Amino acid sequence: MDNLEKKKKELTERFNMEKANLPLSMPFWKISIYNKESKMNDKPKSHSIKLGKYKAELRSISPFYKPYSKIFLI
Amino acid sequence: MALTPNYLKLFSNCIQTKGISRSIIVDFQRKDIYLIPNSFSSIFDEKNSCNLDETRSKLNIEEKNIFDEYVDFLIENELAFYCQKHEVELFPKISEEWLFPSHISNIILDTKTNFDYFNESFLKQLEKLCCNYLQFRFFNPIPIKELEQLLEIIRPSQIKSIEIVLPENQKEISFYELGKDIVKRFPKISCMVISNSDEDNVYLQGELGMGYIIKQKAIINNNIHCGIINYNLFSLNIRTFTESLHHNTCLNRKIAIDAEGNIKNCPSMKESFGNIKDTTLEEAINKPGFKKYWNITKDQITKCKDCEFRHVCTDCRAYTDNPEDMYAAPLKCGYDPYTCTWEEWCTNPLKQKAIDYYGMREIMKNE
Numbered sequence: 001m002d003n004l005e006k007k008k009k010e011l012t013e014r015f016n017m018e019k020a021n022l023p024l025s026m027p028f029w030k031i032s033i034y035n036k037e038s039k040m041n042d043k044p045k046s047h048s049i050k051l052g053k054y055k056a057e058l059r060s061i062s063p064f065y066k067p068y069s070k071i072f073l074i
Numbered sequence: 075m076a077l078t079p080n081y082l083k084l085f086s087n088c089i090q091t092k093g094i095s096r097s098i099i100v101d102f103q104r105k106d107i108y109l110i111p112n113s114f115s116s117i118f119d120e121k122n123s124c125n126l127d128e129t130r131s132k133l134n135i136e137e138k139n140i141f142d143e144y145v146d147f148l149i150e151n152e153l154a155f156y157c158q159k160h161e162v163e164l165f166p167k168i169s170e171e172w173l174f175p176s177h178i179s180n181i182i183l184d185t186k187t188n189f190d191y192f193n194e195s196f197l198k199q200l201e202k203l204c205c206n207y208l209q210f211r212f213f214n215p216i217p218i219k220e221l222e223q224l225l226e227i228i229r230p231s232q233i234k235s236i237e238i239v240l241p242e243n244q245k246e247i248s249f250y251e252l253g254k255d256i257v258k259r260f261p262k263i264s265c266m267v268i269s270n271s272d273e274d275n276v277y278l279q280g281e282l283g284m285g286y287i288i289k290q291k292a293i294i295n296n297n298i299h300c301g302i303i304n305y306n307l308f309s310l311n312i313r314t315f316t317e318s319l320h321h322n323t324c325l326n327r328k329i330a331i332d333a334e335g336n337i338k339n340c341p342s343m344k345e346s347f348g349n350i351k352d353t354t355l356e357e358a359i360n361k362p363g364f365k366k367y368w369n370i371t372k373d374q375i376t377k378c379k380d381c382e383f384r385h386v387c388t389d390c391r392a393y394t395d396n397p398e399d400m401y402a403a404p405l406k407c408g409y410d411p412y413t414c415t416w417e418e419w420c421t422n423p424l425k426q427k428a429i430d431y432y433g434m435r436e437i438m439k440n441e
Binding site for chain 1: 106107108109179180182201207209211229230231232234235237239261262264265267269274275276277279282283284288290292294297299300301302303304305306307308309311313314317323324328340341388390406
C-alpha cells in the first residue's frame with residue numbers, strides 16, 4: 001500500500017470513529033489527497049476581472065449559488 | 075433583579091424544515107444540516123421560539139429529560155439561544171423573499187462538436203437578459219485551443235462565472251497541464267470537470283469555489299446523464315432556500331441550448347422554443363409555455379413535499395418517476411423520506427418503467 005492509500009485509510013477510519021461529531025454528509029465524502037503547489041510557481045494572476053462595459057471590474061468572483069445541472073457529482 | 079431566560083429561540087440563520095418522518099435545521103451560516111424529530115420541531119412557534127417552562131409543564135419526567143437533551147443539543151451547536159419573552163421580537167426571521175437581478179440567471183450550452191453560434195452577438199443576447207453564469211458541456215473531446223478561443227470571447231464580457239464539463243482529450247499531449255494553464259489564465263472559471271478520466275479526484279484545488287479541475291471516471295457524452303439528485307448536490311445557502319420556497323430550484327430563470335441548437339428550459343427537456351440559428355433567446359423566453367415550470371415548488375412535487383431536505387435540494391423536471399405528470403418526483407432521487415433512507419434509484423422496481431421510457435438502461439450499465 002503506498003503512502004497516499006495509507007493516509008486515505010487512516011482518514012476514513014478516523015472519520016468513522018468520529019461519525020457522531022461530523023456532518024451528516026460524512027458517508028458520502030470522497031477523500032482526495034493533493035499536493036498544493038508552491039505559489040512561487042504560479043503564473044501571476046491578473047489583479048482584476050473585467051465585466052464588460054462601464055469598465056466594471058471585480059477583485060474576485062464567486063461561483064453560481066447552486067448546481068447549473070446535475071450531470072456530475074463533486 | 076435579572077429574569078431567568080425561559081424562552082428558547084432559533085438563530086435567524088438556522089431554519090427548520092419539517093418532513094413527514096423527521097425535520098432538519100439548516101445552519102446556513104456554517105453550512106451544516108442537523109436532524110431533529112418532528113415532535114421536537116413542533117415545539118417552536120411561528121417566531122421560531124419556544125416557552126420552555128410551559129413546554130416542560132406538559133411533559134412527564136422521561137419526556138422532560140429527552141426534551142432537555144435536545145435543548146442542550148441546540149445550545150451546544152449554537153443553533154438556538156436562551157432569551158426572555160420580550161426579547162423574541164428583537165430577533166426577526168430572515169426575509170423569505172427571493173430576488174435575483176436578472177431575467178435569466180444561468181445558461182447551459184451543450185455541444186457534440188463546437189459552439190459555432192457563440193460569438194459577441196450571442197454574448198450581447200445574454201447581456202440583455204443579464205445572464206452572467208454559464209455552463210459549457212462538451213460531449214466529445216475538443217482541442218484545448220478551441221476552448222481557449224471561447225474563453226477569450228468571454229474574458230472582457232459581463233459573464234461572471236463559467237463551469238466547463240468536457241471529456242479527456244487523449245489526442246492532446248499534456249492535456250491536464252494545458253487545462254491547468256487555462257484555469258489559471260481565465261479566473262472566471264469556477265470549475266472544469268474532466269470526464270472519461272482515469273480516476274475520480276480533484277486535479278487542481280481552487281479557492282473559494284473558483285479555479286477547480288475535477289477528474290471524473292464517468293463518461294458524460296449525452297444529456298441523459300443529467301438529473302442526479304444526491305446529498306452532495308445540496309445547496310446550503312439562503313438564496314437557494316428562499317428560491318425553493320417560491321420557485322423551481324432547477325428551472326427557474328434557466329435557459330439552455332441543446333447539442334442540436336434547440337433553445338429549451340433544460341437540454342434534457344423535450345419541448346423546444348426555437349433554434350438558435352433563427353430564434354433569439356429573448357424570443358424563446360417570451361414564447362408561451364417557456365416559464366411554465368418556473369413556479370413549481372418542492373411543496374407541490376410528489377414525494378419531495380414530504381421530504382425534510384426539499385428546500386436545500388435541487389430538482390429535475392426532465393426525468394421523473396412518471397413522465398406524464400409534471401409534478402412527479404425526480405427519477406434519479408434515491409431518497410425515501412418515509413423511511414429516511416438513501417437507496418440506489420436505478421434498482422427501485424417502481425422506477426423501471428420510467429427508466430425504459432427515457433431509454434436510460436444502456437447508460438446505466440456504463441455508470
